[in-house]
Amino acid sequence: MEAARKLAARSAFIIADLPAPALLRVADALRDSDVTLFNIGASDDRLREADCRANVVHIAPTRAMLADALAQYLVWKQWKRWLLVSGSHDSDKLEADAYRRAAARFGAKIVQERVFEDTGGARRTDSGVTLIQRQIPVFTQQAPAYDVLIAADENEVFASYLPYRTWDARPVAGSAGLRPTSWDAAQDQWGAVQLQNRFMKLNARRMTALDMQAWLAARMIGEAAARTHSGDGKTMRAFLKSPEFSIAGFKGQRLTLRDWNLQLRQPILLVDGRMVVSVSPQEGFLHQVSELDTLGIDRPESKCRLR
Amino acid sequence: MMRSAMMISVCTAGLAAWLVTTTPAAAFLAYVSNEKSNTVSVIDTETWSVIATIKVGQRPRGIDLTHDGKSVLVAVGDDDTVQVIDVATRKVIDSLPSGPDPELFVQNAAGTILYVANENDNTVTVIDIDKRARIGDVQVGVEPEGMAISPDGKVLINTSETTNMAHFIDTTTREIVANVLVDARPRYAEFKRDGSELWVSSEIGGTVSVIDPVKRVVIHKIGFEIAGLRREAIQPVGIGMTKDAKLAFIALGPANRIAVVDVATRKVLKYLLVGQRVWHVAFTPDEKYLLTTNGVSNDVSVIDVAAQKVIKTIQVGELPWGVAMARP
Known part of the structure; x- marks a missing residue:
């Protein structure tokens, strides 16, 4: 908590890799500030449902x-x-x-x-x-x-x-x-090979799903600053929550936020450790808003009321 | 074997004769790079058939002819070079020193200098085509791809897919003089023939930005809406504009369609259904036809430009990507 408060004093955005209970404690402690948390680690559905928070953006896909x-x-x-x-x-x-x-x-x-x-x-x-x-x-x-x-x-x-x-x-x-999984080192489609090469060069290891989730959070913050020409936390957060926001994440299509619970929509890779076997959503699973919403709990079923 | 081969040749000749009488088009040759097959398919536009398949290096994508018409240049990304194909013998005879993973390139008006976007090291390489020598590099954004040169030859455009910018490069100093932010994953840049507008497609953003090249600002964004298709499936990549700058044909990737756009009003007039994941387009020199490369369905669609109709599909190699057109 102390660490979170210190970070919040310096920055409008915090990338958090915390288990669900700790994430909720931090989110509630920072509720009255303009700080936005990016959840990159916790896949608990309840964080996007009954326990959703208006100051938490979820990059990690849910179970x-x-x-x-x-x-x-x-x-x-x-x-x-x-x-x-x-x-x-x-x-x-x-x-x-x-x-x-x-x-x-x-x-x-x-x-x-x-x-x-x-x-x-x-x-x-x-x-x-x-x-x-x-x-x-x-x-x-x-x-x-x-x-x-x-x-x-x-x-x-x-x-x-x-x-x-x-x-x-x-x-x-x-x-x-x-x-x-959200990411795998074997993923090389849609320009991903360049990202994988850059990651390997920088870190001398292969890129994991958690790495990708952290990278996407950082990229979203950068995108918000570039598109709004602003470094102001409130302005950037408003942009991220607006319908104009979308981000490229080497997954073959734009990624957007579900406005009802701030979960990042994303294709999910199916991997066997050596290959990307397939990418869901699968062909034929249709949706009236976005085929990505065939993955996870959809708006009509959602218990989230953002506050 | 002999018998069946003869039968086939007789059939093709018959078909060709029929085509000649019904469509008296001038014959051109189209060169299609097949990203997965590591080949270039040669299509005769009189018979609309593949007349030759040329083996090239690994992962061929960007493709164009030299201005003297003697060579086809093809960027073979996984071999980190641009190969030179002799048009007469249909064989790779040389290679040009690009940087790692070259993807798209553009030549100056004289056809003496080649500017290559190297996807893997964030540079544009400048190559003297005759001397086959690398004469300079320009540092650009992350994952450079789209390349265009202004009609007056003064400004080179490079788009970088992850920085999301069109970089304006002074061709004399080889310095970036301006960066214009566009929507996500810009892939292709095309100048209007009079140089008054620059069009840049954004694959993930789903738009084409129209840029004023003098003020260097985005003055309009063309969006696309297709009934029954989700926004995410609409991913503009290749752009072809007629010489009179009346019509633009924009390839929409996994939307499997070409958008026909009225250049003056920037309104979409029509969507033409082509093959799957359409990447790039090229006109025949007389602009009667437009060819599109359809990556997933492994074919090329032929569009009758005047009628704005798809008239033909030609099977090529695996994952066709780029297309360039030549007079035979």
Whole structure:
């Protein structure tokens, strides 16, 4: 809180990578100032719904947006029978909720759900592979007929153990296998290769989704200053919230803000670690305002009332 | 094999004869760069068929003919060079020293100097075409792409995709003399033939900015609305303007359409449905036809300019990007 107040005294914009409760505390503490927060880290839907705030712009996609992006592709692929395996942490449960919602929305069926309990223990052990190879087939056996296994494991406890180890020969998606994300180092379409090259040159590592979300926040601040010819926080914030605002983000189309909850609309990449397999929204998922609004909770369903 | 080949040639000859009698157009050659195939397709505008496919370097995009008509220049981005194709032999015979990832280029009026936008290092390279030598560099914004030269030859325009500006470069001093902010991801720049206006397309912004080149300000923005299409799908890229400056044809990318714009009123008269993700356009020298490269559908659409109708689709290589036109 102290850090946030100090930053707020110097700058009209703060880029925040905070968990939801901390982000809300900061947002409420700065409520009467002209400071705008950019949420680049928290994917909680509630921050854009019941707990939305007028001084927080959300760059990170929500769990619902990510789940919908994957669901559209799986439905397009006609892989509609899902085995849902979720972790035992609260955020895993929220992710599983997002997949249940996505299945209902796009006509997929969750044929069974299983929970992978996090019992602690070391992730890196000698002869770990041998053990995992024995455990995972057992864990996934005797499932009803399914097309794809969806892992909801935000805490990275078990999902990466699943591909190639399931009892049935089925693809894995969600937290491992085919993953929905805002960015990946393999993304090179729409001029992205230049951005990736610049990032690599500057940081000697590959660009992650969090990097992209931070970059976009900084770019939005720069764009607001350039378009309004102003460095004034209030003027820039008004521009960002106006219908004139849009930004190029190397995703093949303009990105805009949902005016009802200040969430950045964005295509979601589906990646396997080496390739961008597809980009959602998928062809044929239509919307009267923006096809990007087929991803996540839409205006008519939104509980957000910006104050 | 022989038999079927002969059958085909007989058929094509028959078709060609029929076309000649019905459409007495002068024959020109169109050169189309295929970004994914690493080839250039040669289209005969009399038969509207691909008569040759030339192997070039990796990721060919920007393409044009030298003013003497003897060579085709093609920017092969992933090979970091501009290749020179001999028109007579249809083979790559040389290359020009561009910077990394050249994308689009423009020549001066005399056809002696080539200005190349290098997407990867934020520079425009100046090349002496005859000597095949790099004679200068200009530092510009991030991801330079669109290139145009004023009809009087004094000002070079470069658009940078991520800085979102049209840079005005003095061709004598090779210094930037002005920057004009346009909408997001400017990709192509085109002067009106009399030099009174500069048009710049913004792919992500979804507009074409009309710039007063003397005052160096945006005086108008052309927007596009197509019933049934979301705004995000409308992404203007290539621009072709008739010599009399009456009509402009603007490629709208994944909107799969060409907008026909009345240059004087800057109003859209019509949208012509072409192939998927239309990138760039080129007129036949007589301006009877306009060819468009359709990236995703791997074809070229032919538009009858007077009738403002699409009359033909020609299959080319994978991801056709640029197109340049020549007298045979």
